[in-house]
Amino acid sequence: MASGARAVGAAAVLLVAVPLGAVAFRAGGLSLSPADWAALRFTLWQAVLSSALSVGLAIPVARALARRRFPGRGALITLMGAPFLLPVIVAVMGLLALFGRGGAINAALAALGLPGISIYGLQGVLIAHVFLNLPLATRMILQGWQAIPAERFRLAESLSFTPGQTFRHLERPMLAEVLPGAAATVFALCLTSFAVALILGGGPRATTLELAIYQAVRFEFDLSHAAGLALVQVLVGGAAALAAWAAARRAGFGAGLDRAIALTPPGGWRRLADGAALVLAAGFLLAPMAAVVLRGLPGLPDLPAQVWPALARSVAVALASVVLTMTAALVLALGSARRGQRWLDLAAALPLATSGLVLGTGLFLLVQPFLPPARLALPVTVLVNALLALPFAYRLLAPEARALQADYARLAESLGLRGMARLRLLVLPRLARPLGFGAGLTAALSMGDLGVIALFAGESQATLPLVIQRLSGAYRMDEAAAASLLLVAVSLGLFWILDRRGRHAAA
Amino acid sequence: MLRLERVELAQDGFHLTADWQVEKGARVALIGPSGAGKSSLLSAIAGFFPPAGGRILWQGQDLGPLSPGARPLTILFQDQNLFPHLTLAQNLGLGLRPDLRLSPEERKRVETALDRVGLAGMGARKPGQLSGGQIGRAALARALLRARPLLLLDEPFAALGPALKADMLDLVAEVAGETGATLLMVTHDPADARRITEATVLVADGVAHPPAPTAALFADPPPALRAYLGQ
Structure with a gap:
């Protein structure tokens, strides 16, 4: 088992390092054209703005969730976890249905005789990034609020603090501790968000590095240029991701957000403000989803023919990623728990420093001299998706594996429980819950992936997200919305089945 | 010695x-x-x-x-002597075969051991449903089986x-x-x-x-x- 963990750890490191090495080798240095500089500037600028907006807007929402009790509060917190599982392309389709040319907002503006708004360009990228990351930021900040001991709030009350004084002495120090991690996490996520830029960005004023990589590979056939851009992306994104991983102490999508805190909520205008924050946030998160459902439902009975094989490919890719990711995460977590080898923690987190497009470019460079890359589109997608999900799966499993080791390793040893029997009778039953949750998460992430597949796939390898992107690129928006509905239903369905299996096995 | x-x-x-x-x-x-x-x-x-x-x-x-x-040897620890996700019968069975592929005769021995320590008929229960004393008895029953x-x-x-x-x-x-x-x-x-x-x-x-x-x-x-x- 220990040698297994070392082998898997080494494999994870190599699978990241070798493609990066190929990128660095092919790039042959950092020489950027003016267009490349513009892409770098836009990438950083939109990430800064997305992060500031997401975190800034998350503060009042988190505060309202922390200090108010109302029916549906639990459901709202659950909703805050959903965008992590939501395929990005579906979120974008929802925003297009709402803010797009023929969308509800523009229709309303036109009816009032006002000029329309455009969802494309910087503002569209920002709206999408806030939609995707506001919930994550809210959950991270909410955890900060709930981590303030109830005794402190009681003390504040007994000293008759005004809300302003409570903020200064209790809430501001907490925010100072929590906000950097939240902001860094959102910043890092927005640096590598390819699908949003692919659909809502583009052109000289709104091209990100990842979009430029994609264009260099797919349209310019200039692999050296792609490699150069990928190298810049690694340097920028890798540093940000590792900083965020270190700064963010909790993952933000875990359970257990309902610890009771003895907060006496302030009344007056603050009550109204909290209500407004919650209503606006819920509306902003729900409206695009409702728009996808409304627009997609009528088209479901007659989806274009290419949707079904694409769905089958997506499910196959997702399930293969689940097997790879969960096996690797389990072996690494058990090895780390048993031997306390810290480098395994790092090996499991390493993929965070890259992105699908960067790894994809590296693998493209490695494969392309020998085979037409399209032939390997699906295996490469499985591999990259599995790698990108590994840090999350590992983070779920590692603490449970440590507890398992601490509580039952001696008993298992003394009974001679080892090998397959130990896996079957001890490890799988005890770790069923995080294994199920991790598998569900991996499946949903992989189902929704629109990154490396866009680099590699030809006509006959497209997954469902890629088909949706092509449909929307051809302005077949109703069909794209219907396919999006199918994608989100299957993604969440897979998550639900796998998570539930884990819970049942654990019960 | x-x-x-x-x-x-x-x-x-x-x-x-x-x-x-x-x-x-x-x-x-x-x-x-x-x-x-x-x-x-x-x-x-x-x-x-x-x-x-x-x-x-x-x-x-x-x-x-x-x-x-x-x-x-058999050792009984201060706590964690039983796996909480396994039934009593399974916990005892581990003392006979760690892979739990028990023969009918071995199952019978598990029943007998439970009986011996005053836990007759409780083989299907999980440790969470037992008192501290019953957990101790179950651990001793397994020691009996391991012999x-x-x-x-x-x-x-x-x-x-x-x-x-x-x-x-x-x-x-x-x-x-x-x-x-x-x-x-x-x-x-x-x-x-x-x-x-x-x-x-x-x-x-x-x-x-x-x-x-x-x-x-x-x-x-x-x-x-x-x-x-x-x-």
Whole structure:
């Protein structure tokens, strides 16, 4: 088992390092054209703005969730976890249905005789990034609020603090501790968000590095240029991701957000403000989803023919990623728990420093001299998706594996429980819950992936997200919305089945 | 015969030596202040704590190279003696076959063992549905099934009340008698030692002293034991 963990750890490191090495080798240095500089500037600028907006807007929402009790509060917190599982392309389709040319907002503006708004360009990228990351930021900040001991709030009350004084002495120090991690996490996520830029960005004023990589590979056939851009992306994104991983102490999508805190909520205008924050946030998160459902439902009975094989490919890719990711995460977590080898923690987190497009470019460079890359589109997608999900799966499993080791390793040893029997009778039953949750998460992430597949796939390898992107690129928006509905239903369905299996096995 | 041959245990400022032996079938208590190394000594015999020096031998065989599961012993820990996700019958079955592929005859033996310790018909229950005393009984039933020649107890009944603990100790004596096992039992209560052991090892000041007759030892305690007992 220990040698297994070392082998898997080494494999994870190599699978990241070798493609990066190929990128660095092919790039042959950092020489950027003016267009490349513009892409770098836009990438950083939109990430800064997305992060500031997401975190800034998350503060009042988190505060309202922390200090108010109302029916549906639990459901709202659950909703805050959903965008992590939501395929990005579906979120974008929802925003297009709402803010797009023929969308509800523009229709309303036109009816009032006002000029329309455009969802494309910087503002569209920002709206999408806030939609995707506001919930994550809210959950991270909410955890900060709930981590303030109830005794402190009681003390504040007994000293008759005004809300302003409570903020200064209790809430501001907490925010100072929590906000950097939240902001860094959102910043890092927005640096590598390819699908949003692919659909809502583009052109000289709104091209990100990842979009430029994609264009260099797919349209310019200039692999050296792609490699150069990928190298810049690694340097920028890798540093940000590792900083965020270190700064963010909790993952933000875990359970257990309902610890009771003895907060006496302030009344007056603050009550109204909290209500407004919650209503606006819920509306902003729900409206695009409702728009996808409304627009997609009528088209479901007659989806274009290419949707079904694409769905089958997506499910196959997702399930293969689940097997790879969960096996690797389990072996690494058990090895780390048993031997306390810290480098395994790092090996499991390493993929965070890259992105699908960067790894994809590296693998493209490695494969392309020998085979037409399209032939390997699906295996490469499985591999990259599995790698990108590994840090999350590992983070779920590692603490449970440590507890398992601490509580039952001696008993298992003394009974001679080892090998397959130990896996079957001890490890799988005890770790069923995080294994199920991790598998569900991996499946949903992989189902929704629109990154490396866009680099590699030809006509006959497209997954469902890629088909949706092509449909929307051809302005077949109703069909794209219907396919999006199918994608989100299957993604969440897979998550639900796998998570539930884990819970049942654990019960 | 269990022989501790110039055994030395060392870890972060903790040091303990032991050089003595106990006859097969003997019942021995280990007593002494907390932190003196009673549990560590038991851990070393069970194979969880490699000694810094010396050898541990059973019937002339060096136990050093053997993994914990391969040693001729059963150990009961302070807690976590049962897997909470497995039923009682499964927990006991692990004592017969760690892969739990039990034959009908082996299942019958599990039932018999449950019956023997007063848990008849409870095979389908999980540990969470049992009292502390019942959990102790189940762990002893598994020791009965394993029937290894050494039985090590690291205060598994410390959390039980006095009457219940006395019951459990009597059951331990019966189990040891039925399997012919040599018993080594950590305790901090002289009454436990007097109840079922004929010899006692005093663990204090870095030394696990050779076993001395329990009754005589407590009748005229040496200074270290006197200090521990507060006399």
